[in-house]
Amino acid sequence: MTKKGKARRVREMRAIRATDSLPALSVLTDLPSFDELSPSDGQRQAYAEACSRAESAGGPVDELVLGCVVRLDRGYPAVVTDGGTFRAEFATRLTKGDFNRVAVGDWVCARRPQSHEMGLIEEILPRESDIARWRGSNRGERQTLAANVDLVIVVQQLSDREVDFSRVARSAVIVRDCGAELAVVLSKADRAGADGVARDIDALREVLGDDLRMVVTMAGAAEDAETDDVRRASEGRGVSFGEAGVHALVPPGVVAIVLGESGAGKSTLLNALLGRDVLETGAVRESDDKGRHTTVARRMVSLPDGGVIVDEPGLRSLPLIGHERGLALVFPDIAGQAALCRFRNCTHTHEPGCAVNEHADNLGYAGRRLDAYLSLAREMRESRQLIDPDVVI
Ligand SMILES: Nc1nc2c(ncn2[C@@H]2O[C@H](COP(=O)(O)OP(=O)(O)OP(=O)(O)O)[C@@H](O)[C@H]2O)c(=O)[nH]1
Ligand SMILES: [Mg+2]
Ligand SMILES: [Zn+2]
Structure with missing residues (x-):
């Protein structure tokens, strides 16, 4: 065997071993079915075009299927189609060059040869939304966490x-920049108590506005006086309490994702919604209250009588790079004033003719809302300067 041939064989064997250790799809419950996911008209059109390209290239067209990536285990996708679910590899064309990795939620044009267990992803169809965050430092890249998601549920313990609240504000900016709707779940309410829940709802409203959709949760809440107090504190402020409130955010037809730091209680929440312990959960470290990155696979689960949610591994960092549009969407009142400042590059700190500061009191954003805006804006200005000019933001 030539050196090259040997290297290829080693690679193939490694790939086989890697896929062997993946969970068999037959044992995975709660994966969504094809009917629960719907491609947009544009994606159907793109699929039809991909099929005609394959036809003119001379490949067998009857092997092509429209599918949605519902799981990624260490980078290996599982694809659900009208005719069932299968694991898939990537067509060589996709693995070469500037290959944009597939994400959970992606619609794909896949090939399913009769004789093979494995399918082949031929094309990733254009995304309707792209939940992405910056990974790495000044030479980093955008990492898509999930594609074609309607709603992001930020879980904050x-x-x-x-x-x-600054972490929630930061998440909100990224979510709105990616074109998805936002809701916030305040988990572990038992640790805050009724007074803490009231304090935190008020703080988040002050920073992110009255329209922010919030749900307060408490895993395994007993029907006792403590729970009643927390429920009253939440509902008294117009915020729903309990898993039912989260379920209501994700009706049939909606695809959502849970986002938050490790240990925030994302998988615990999804298990409660599923009514069974489907997803692994892990204790947080007592010393610093941080999780241990229990969830490693990205996967969709289908809620009983509801839509679909993607469980995600916890995120260590959420750097703000190039999310100016998101900032303006989360703080439209302040961004509107910023456009009226005398200096175009006004930092709204000391400049004369600063409309942001001049109207802070009468427009009602003075205080923590303005502070949050200023610190996020400053971070974005600074990070933009640090980014390598060759990197596309
Ligand atoms: N006190 C309390 N603990 C909770 C609550 N919800 C979850 N936990 C605990 O928090 C820990 C982390 O929960 P997970 O659901 O694994 O957290 P995760 O966000 O999925 O974490 P990663 O998968 O690492 O990103 C577990 O020990 C849970 O039992 C809650 O409402 N109250
Ligand atoms: Mg988890
Ligand atoms: Zn200004």
Whole structure:
């Protein structure tokens, strides 16, 4: 065997071993069915075009199927189609060059040869939305966490201290920049108690506005006085309490994703919605209250009488790079004023003729809302300067 041939054989054997250790699709429950997911008209059109390209290239067209990526295990996709679910590899064309990795939620044109267990992804169809965050430093890249998602549920854990509203604000900017709707789940309400829940709802409203959709949850809440107090504190402020409130955010036809740091309680919440322990959960470290990155696969689960949610591994960092549009969508009142400042590059800190500061009081965003905006805006200005000019943001 030539050196090259040997290297190829080693690669093939490794690939086989890697896919062997993946969970068999037959044992995976709660994967959505094809009917629960719907491609947009544009994606159907793109699929038809991909089929005619394959036809003119002379390949067997009857092997082509429209599918949705419902799981990624260590990068290996599982694809659901009208005719069933299968694991798939990538066509060589896709693995070469500037290959944009497939994400959960992607619609694809796949090939399913009769004689093979494995399918082949021929094309990734254009995305309707793209939940992406920046990964790496100044030479980093955008990483798509999920594609074609309608709603992002940011899960933020509560504690006896005030909620980390700057993290929620940062998540909100990224979500709105990606073209998805936003809702916030405040988990672990038992740790905050009724007074803490009231304090945290008020803080988030002050920073992110009254329209912010929120649900307060408490895993395994007993029907006792403590739960009643937390429920009253939430509902009294117009915020729903419990898993039912989260379920209501994801009716049939909606595809959502849970996003939050490790240990926030994302998988615990999804298990409660599924009514069974489908997803693995893990304890947080006592010393710093951080999770241990229990979830490693990205996967969709289908809610009983509801839509579909993607469980995600916890995110360590959410750098803000190039999300100016998201900032303007989350803080439209402040961004509107910023356009009226005397200097186009006004930092709204010390400049004369600053419309943002001049109207802060009468437009009602003075205080923590303005502080949050200013610190996110500053971070984006600084990160833009640090990015390698050759990197496409
Ligand atoms: N006190 C309390 N603990 C909770 C609650 N919800 C989840 N937890 C605990 O928090 C820990 C982390 O929960 P997970 O559901 O694994 O967290 P995750 O967000 O999925 O974490 P990763 O998969 O690592 O991203 C587990 O020990 C849960 O039992 C809650 O409402 N109250
Ligand atoms: Mg998890
Ligand atoms: Zn200004």
